[in-house]
Amino acid sequence: MVVNVCKHCQRQYIANTKGFCCSRCKDIDSMRFEQIKAYLKHYPNSSAFQLADALNMTAYTVLKYVEEGSLVFGKGTFERL
Numbered sequence: 001m002v003v004n005v006c007k008h009c010q011r012q013y014i015a016n017t018k019g020f021c022c023s024r025c026k027d028i029d030s031m032r033f034e035q036i037k038a039y040l041k042h043y044p045n046s047s048a049f050q051l052a053d054a055l056n057m058t059a060y061t062v063l064k065y066v067e068e069g070s071l072v073f074g075k076g077t078f079e080r081l
Helices: 023-042 048-055 059-067
Strands: 002-005 012-015
Touching: 023 048, 023 059, 048 059
Parallel strands: none
Antiparallel strands: 002 012
C-alpha cells in the first residue's frame, strides 16, 4: 500500500500503486486532460502558460500532466516555471 496525495484536492489517499488523483477527483482529472488534449490539437506549439490562460487553470496543473507522463511531446521542449 502506498500513501498518495491527490493533485487536485490535496487529500491523502491509500492505493496499491503510485497515483496522482483520488477516486473523488478522477472525473475532474479526465475532464482537464481532455481539455488540454483538445487545445493542443488545435494549437500544438502552446506553452504551459498559454494552455493555463486559455483553459482557466494554473500552469502548475498543466506541468503536472507532463511530470506524470500523460503529455508527451514529439518536437521541442516544455519549459519549467
